Every structure is written in structure tokens, then in C-alpha cells.
Amino acid sequence: MALEKYTEKRTFEKTPEPKGDLDVLTGNRFVIHKHEARRTHYDFRIELDGVLVCWAIPKMPVLIPR
Numbered sequence: 001m002a003l004e005k006y007t008e009k010r011t012f013e014k015t016p017e018p019k020g021d022l023d024v025l026t027g028n029r030f031v032i033h034k035h036e037a038r039r040t041h042y043d044f045r046i047e048l049d050g051v052l053v054c055w056a057i058p059k060m061p062v063l064i065p066r
Contacts (some may be wrong), residue, residue, distance in 0.1 A: 032057075 002008055030046040036054075042057040 007019065025037055028047040028049070030044070033043040033045065035043050039058075042060060043054055044057050045052055047053075051064045
């Protein structure tokens, strides 16, 4: 909704910024984020049915199981 209002107010021919079109994606997405805080850990974020859930993982996850 906010992007739609912003798009209505902008004149894209006068500014160099891209329009910011929304992509319609199917399926869920995930990311593993290295969080270098006081103690380095990894945040595992996964989208499940449009809802983002997050877990903190204290050590690097195994990307290739043995």
C-alpha cells in the first residue's frame, strides 16, 4: 500500500531512481544471516505462508551434510 501511494506521487521521468516494481513470487524464501554482534551467531529466517519466522543459531550451520 505504501509503495502504491509513493508511486502515485513520483514523476519517474524526472528522477533517476528505479520504479520499484513488485515481483509476484511463488514459494517461500529463506536467508542465513551472519550477525556479528558481541558473540557472532547466525540468524535463520524463513518465510512460511507469507509469515517471516526467525531463529538464532549459535554456530555456523552445516551446509553440506556428511
